[in-house]
Amino acid sequence: MLDIAQSFLAAFPTVFQPVNLLSLVVGLVVGMLVAVLPGLTLVMGIVLALPFTYGMGIVPSVILLTAMYISGTYGGAFTAILFRIPGEPLDVPLLWDGYAMAHKGEPAKALGWTLFAAFNGGILSTLAAVAMAQPFAKFALKFDTPEYFSIILFGLTSVVALSGASLVNGFISLFLGLLIACVGVDSIYGAERFTFGVPMLMDGIEYLTVMVGAYGVGEVLVRLEQGFQTDPVQAAGRVATRFPTVREAWAIRNTLARSSILGIILGIIPGAGATIASFVSYGTEAQYCKRRKLLGTGIAEGIVAPQTASTATVAGHMVPLITLGIPGSGATAVILGAFLLHGVQPGPQVFMKDPGLVYAIFASLFLGVIGMCLMGYFTIKALIKVLYLPEALTSAFVIMFCFIGAFSARNNVTDLWMIVVFGIVGYLFERFKFPIAPMVLGCILGKEAESAFMTSMISYQNDWTIFFTRPISGVVMVFVIIALVYPLLRHHRQVRAQRALRASQGA
Amino acid sequence: MLTRLRKALPYFIVLAIAGVLFVMANRIDFSAPGGRIGPDFWPKVILGLATVTCVYQIVKTLFWDSDQVAGVLESILEETPAETAVEAAPEPRYPRLILAGIALTIAYVVLIEYVGFFLSTFVYLAGFAWIGRYRRAGVVIATALIGSLAFMYMFMKVVYVSLPLGQGPFAQVTFFLMRVMNIK
Numbered sequence: 038m039l040d041i042a043q044s045f046l047a048a049f050p051t052v053f054q055p056v057n058l059l060s061l062v063v064g065l066v067v068g069m070l071v072a073v074l075p076g077l078t079l080v081m082g083i084v085l086a087l088p089f090t091y092g093m094g095i096v097p098s099v100i101l102l103t104a105m106y107i108s109g110t111y112g113g114a115f116t117a118i119l120f121r122i123p124g125e126p127l128d129v130p131l132l133w134d135g136y137a138m139a140h141k142g143e144p145a146k147a148l149g150w151t152l153f154a155a156f157n158g159g160i161l162s163t164l165a166a167v168a169m170a171q172p173f174a175k176f177a178l179k180f181d182t183p184e185y186f187s188i189i190l191f192g193l194t195s196v197v198a199l200s201g202a203s204l205v206n207g208f209i210s211l212f213l214g215l216l217i218a219c220v221g222v223d224s225i226y227g228a229e230r231f232t233f234g235v236p237m238l239m240d241g242i243e244y245l246t247v248m249v250g251a252y253g254v255g256e257v258l259v260r261l262e263q264g265f266q267t268d269p270v271q272a273a274g275r276v277a278t279r280f281p282t283v284r285e286a287w288a289i290r291n292t293l294a295r296s297s298i299l300g301i302i303l304g305i306i307p308g309a310g311a312t313i314a315s316f317v318s319y320g321t322e323a324q325y326c327k328r329r330k331l332l333g334t335g336i337a338e339g340i341v342a343p344q345t346a347s348t349a350t351v352a353g354h355m356v357p358l359i360t361l362g363i364p365g366s367g368a369t370a371v372i373l374g375a376f377l378l379h380g381v382q383p384g385p386q387v388f389m390k391d392p393g394l395v396y397a398i399f400a401s402l403f404l405g406v407i408g409m410c411l412m413g414y415f416t417i418k419a420l421i422k423v424l425y426l427p428e429a430l431t432s433a434f435v436i437m438f439c440f441i442g443a444f445s446a447r448n449n450v451t452d453l454w455m456i457v458v459f460g461i462v463g464y465l466f467e468r469f470k471f472p473i474a475p476m477v478l479g480c481i482l483g484k485e486a487e488s489a490f491m492t493s494m495i496s497y498q499n500d501w502t503i504f505f506t507r508p509i510s511g512v513v514m515v516f517v518i519i520a521l522v523y524p525l526l527r528h529h530r531q532v533r534a535q536r537a538l539r540a541s542q543g544a
Numbered sequence: 545m546l547t548r549l550r551k552a553l554p555y556f557i558v559l560a561i562a563g564v565l566f567v568m569a570n571r572i573d574f575s576a577p578g579g580r581i582g583p584d585f586w587p588k589v590i591l592g593l594a595t596v597t598c599v600y601q602i603v604k605t606l607f608w609d610s611d612q613v614a615g616v617l618e619s620i621l622e623e624t625p626a627e628t629a630v631e632a633a634p635e636p637r638y639p640r641l642i643l644a645g646i647a648l649t650i651a652y653v654v655l656i657e658y659v660g661f662f663l664s665t666f667v668y669l670a671g672f673a674w675i676g677r678y679r680r681a682g683v684v685i686a687t688a689l690i691g692s693l694a695f696m697y698m699f700m701k702v703v704y705v706s707l708p709l710g711q712g713p714f715a716q717v718t719f720f721l722m723r724v725m726n727i728k
Binding site: 092205208209212213215216219223225226227228229230231254258261262263264265427428429430432433434436437440441444445448450453454457460461464469471487490491494495498499532 | 554555558565568569572573574575576579580581582583584585586587590591593594597598600601609636637638639641642645646649650652653656657665668669672673674675676677678683684687688691695699704705706707708
């Protein structure tokens, strides 16, 4: 553990190098702006920033994107508390107690609790992630291709099984992503697959165009269909932040502990992102908090729980991403994209070969949490001014960033067509309630999943039972089966309960 | 039944696409050493799973119930106390706006090589804001002009992306701007 602490501390000077520090500050500011603007989602913002990292080194690129990610989990709290406008879906639970506290005449205190929660959740989860990452990576070194395949399969199935309003739609989205990854010349036999005679498709479909199209253009089109209608912004009055006293903070230590642990765990599990953590943490407080009957009336626990958990997921997400190369959310999928664009495949090997890179990312997360809190404290008044920008104008610029971002990867106009196609696909997905994240993850991890599967089949003479008979792989496959079966069982139990309730009401 | 058919329509479409792609996967040309699975195996497995999923949902929607099986955490969220839930008002929809937005976006991609980056971007930014129901003409034009010039400068001068120059007289406009902005 001492060597981990030493490596972590030794990485701080790397973050203080001018280009890395600049990336950190820019990432924090942009992430906060993106979170404040209601029409722009956090993932969309990170996707739009990705093309700007082409010319940067791997360290500043990842620092920029992770800084955006972490400050994005905090920025939306301002608008949720002050204006009742959740900048991100993860800020919705803050409407219940945060806005209520502000409405009772204590907006500064509500903002202070948010800052306290984001700081503690961020710092605790970063330290936990630092402690966990190396043992995780060492364990992952024992993996062979069957283990990799089962881990990727678990990552993909859990993304679908844990979240989303429809399991079926999630799987269809995932299958589409896996099929997109099949397009082009396959790496083992050199056979053309689904190229439709289009020369450009021989190289496959860039996952960047899928991400930018579906998240960027798709989301803008959804907002356009709604007429870019945002609730009018009321006057915020005097905007300030007042910290809780030590006594007040000590009184909610259990809430803080519960939501930090929940955030870290839900961060590590693929599929359960900041939004889910925020809601689940609030729900947990509704069951276990001493003052649970007062939840929704503007109490500190209702602010601290969702904010702590959502910020804590960020460092949690970085553990499987860095040690296994498995992104658990849309935002980490984009960060994985940044790694791959720079020719680095995250996984245990990276951890062993270049620990400096890994600890620099964690050090930047640590400093990012401090930076975002300082920024939130001092610049909140200026930040919320972006709410007054007309959404129609900002959206036009978002699409333009999408186009230029995709174009600059290969300087090819065909990529613009891809953006339009996946933009329309993204819009249709949103319209018909198909989740986008499984498609994007399938698209990114599809090639790796296929490669691990095919290599296993070749190495073990087409014996598919190998995925179940090897100890680690077998255990993971059991988790895959649980991830697939449990939601179905749960659904049937709920349906039966509803029918029984209806029957008893009828009687 | 009509409502159920409408609900099942997206799955029929996916099923049809999966069928077509499965036929295409059968035609993948390769030569694998004896006994090894070929490059058609993986896509066929995915298409097979997609087919099974769609058939399950179609049968369920048409003959059983149209309720979707939610993800585990989603269903936990649904069980959170009712008093904490925020009632969301139904969002208005403007189908014409979306059609106009998609048409403008396609037109942009078609025209960018002929008209050049600057002019097409100027028209696109202004047009999109207008379609998005922002009606302050002065602000729209000024923002589109400043935005397209800023994009051109940032990407051609700073990031070195070779954006489309356009053809004929449109290219002359681009060259003129490049001279003014000292872009080489």
